[in-house]
Amino acid sequence: MQILIKIIILGVGATAIMDMLGHVRNILLGIKSLDYSIVGRWILSWHDRKFFHPNIWASPKKRQEKTVGWLAHYLIGVIWVSILIFVQNSWLDKPDFISAMILAAITSLFPFLLMQPAFGLGLFACKTTRPIKSIINTLISHFFFGVGIFFTGKLFYWINHYLS
Secondary structure, three states, X not given: OHHHHHHHHHHHHHHHHHHHHHHHHHHHHXXXXXXXXXXXXXXXXXXXXXXXXXXXXXXXXXXXXHHHHHHHHHHHHHHHXXXXXXXXXXXXXXXXXXXXXXXXXXXXXXXXXXXXHHHOOOHHHOOOOOHHHHHHHHHHHHHHHHHHHHHHHHHHHHHHHHOO
């Protein structure tokens, strides 16, 4: 049970750091992060058996899409972290930056191969006017997630070794 709580805190912490760094990037560079209400709209449309949209921004809004999108965003963060801990079960005892970055790179495949096509943007956002820009922004966001995993893991390590 204790490991489950650590995984949840690690996933939520990593995702929160990703969001904070994304917010800083928006303030400094004017680059907005994904609007998670779109993720919620996508998930809520599964009930209607609609998994792919020609243009999800043109699809009808769904009740509670913003809440569902944000909850899904954090739940997905927890799921990815649980995979890291499952594969490398000693990671919390010795968090390393490389493993966090490898996981971050792997997580970027999820939007490239599933979410962007489902939103009507094509594989690797190939149907957008600037796919390379979209790819770079996705990679940067997922790099922020990796940084969040590493720093949250280091915080756990520090608490366990210096405050226990």
